[in-house]
Amino acid sequence: MxxxxxxxxxxxxxxxxxxxxxxxxxxxxxxxxxxxxxxxxxxxxxxxxxxxxxxxxxxxxxxxxxxxxxxxxxxxxxxxxxxxxxxxxxxxxxxxxxxxxxxxxxxxxxxxxxxxxxxxxxxxxxxxxxxxxxxxxxxxxxxxxxxxxxxxxxxxxxxxxxxxxxxxxxxxxxxxxxxxxxxxxxxxxxxxxxxxxxxxxxxxxxxxxxxxxxxxxxxxxxxxxxxxxxxDLETVPKPEMDRKFTVSHIGSLLSGRNPQNLWKAMAELIAENAAFSEDFQLRLTGSVGEQVLETIRKAGLSEHLELNGYVSHRQALKLQRSSQMLLLIEIDSEETKGIIPGKIFEYMVSQRPILAVGPSGADIKRIITETNTGKFFEYSEKEQIKTYLLTSYEAFRENNLTVHPIGLQKYSRxxxxxxxxxxx
Structure with missing residues (x-):
């Protein structure tokens, strides 16, 4: 050996x-x-x-x-x-x-x-x-x-x-x-x-x-x-799903990872749809930059925001699998097209749909599209993000919000x- x-x-x-x-x-x-x-x-x-x-x-x-x-x-x-x-x-x-x-x-x-x-x-x-x-x-x-x-x-x-x-x-x-x-x-x-x-x-x-x-x-x-x-095939017991329409980001949200159109889309749905407002929760787990928090609060999302801070990897897996949707956010710049956060692969096997926002030509778009695990949007696509959120919420209301991944085996550890x- x-x-x-x-x-x-x-x-x-x-x-x-x-x-x-x-x-x-x-x-x-x-x-x-x-x-x-x-x-x-x-x-x-x-x-x-x-x-x-x-x-x-x-x-x-x-x-x-x-x-x-x-x-x-x-x-x-x-x-x-x-x-x-x-x-x-x-x-x-x-x-x-x-x-x-x-x-x-x-x-x-x-x-x-x-x-x-x-x-x-x-x-x-x-x-x-x-x-x-x-x-x-x-x-x-x-x-x-x-x-x-x-x-x-x-x-x-x-x-x-x-x-x-x-x-x-x-x-x-x-x-x-x-x-x-x-x-x-x-x-x-x-x-x-x-x-x-x-x-x-x-x-x-x-x-x-x-x-x-x-x-x-x-x-x-x-x-x-x-x-x-x-x-990895983690031996984490399957947690009970959140009763709210929880959209979660797990991991650090640096100041540059701040898609204002995503926050605006959420805020507009809250203002326009009483049921959505009642059910919606934005959960951020990990270090979050003050500028990101300020932008979220200015968008009017404070009452729907849950902040958890850093948690263990095991707890992060539980939060991923109990959330209704998972956020994947990358900085909107040419330099970050090639960043593929490690959490994307755990997201993909969590059986929860991914909402990703990043720069044009991002590698994460290629992976999410190939594996059929969610949708990718550029920072400017507010209406498209809003439509995907609303469609996902309606599926949640019908107890039918799920994904059907393909080709994940090649990404096993x-x-x-x-x-x-x-x-x-």
Missing amino acids: EKVLIITYYWPPAGGPGVQRWLKFTKYLKDFNIDPVVYVPENPHYPLLDPSLEEEVPKHVEVVKNRIFEPYSLAKIFSKKETQQISSGIISEEENQNLIEKAMLFIRGNFFIPDARKFWIKPSIKFLTEYLQDNEIKTIITTGPPHSMHLIGLGLKEELNIKWIADFRDPWTTIGYHEKLKLTENSQLEHKELERRVLHKADHLITTSFTTRSEFREMTTTPVTVVTNGY KALTGELAKLL
């Missing part, structure tokens, strides 16, 4: 979507004759915690830890709120940023390149050079963000000429928040040069979206393969691990 070292920052008890991709891959790799070893920080700063995920770490997986210096732990001394927001990926729009947030973003963008985990790069290269040789491991996988993980891979490649696969859960310089980091021209060039070196030096690149694959293929001759995120195994 071949050993493979996986270098990742996020690992249980970390919460959020970043941890689940490789937690699930390690669960199934042994079925394909691959023995995973996972390298993680010993003392990380995780913005979200979900201790329940520790129960899912396979017993056969060896986890190797090494200490890390975390600047976010120092930043908390000056401003706990802004530190928590930025480390969670929630960045306010320019006009709503206070001086502390502006200063922290400038420091984060220009002094911590590629990210705040940069201080783990050199110690990890030194530690792992000896570890890999002692344990006769010939293949490594780095997964980012944080993209410092890829620089660890780059250093090991140059030191040992080891086989190296770089897994990009999100893009690097084209990710939505990159332009908000107040980068100087020199910092922008440094990011691009580091990205270029990683893309050229890795033996194989993995992306989670088709758009990012296309972007990378224009930048390098290194082979690029799409291995999306997926769903085990099937995707098989695709990964072929690269190894």
